[in-house]
Amino acid sequence: MLLRPAASLAGLPPALVITTEFDVARDEAEAYAAQLAAAGVPTEFLCVDGLIHCTYWMSGAVPRSREIHDAVVKFVRRSLGA
Known part of the structure; x- marks a missing residue:
């Protein structure tokens, strides 16, 4: 199956794009967030300084991964109107 880029990102649901320093x-994530926003998609971009790729999954070893978790929870709550 050949995957093709979408002709437009318009109409996608709100997005939270998270990356780390x-x-x-990181650059691709930031560019994707910019493309979503340019297409009119409500988009939030977060780059967490000082952390590495996959930090979210290292919560037992990296206490700061909680910052990413908290950002996701806040985004979902706002998106659901909670």
Whole structure:
């Protein structure tokens, strides 16, 4: 199956794009967030300084991963009107 880029990102649901300072895909994540916003999608972008890729999954070893978790929870609550 060949995947093709979407012709437009308009109409997508609100998005939270999170990356970290030392993430190999940081620039791509920031560009994607900018493309979503340019298409009129309500978009929030968060780059957490001082952390590495996959920090979210290292909560037992990296206490600051809680910052990412908290950002996700706040975004979901706002998106659901809670």
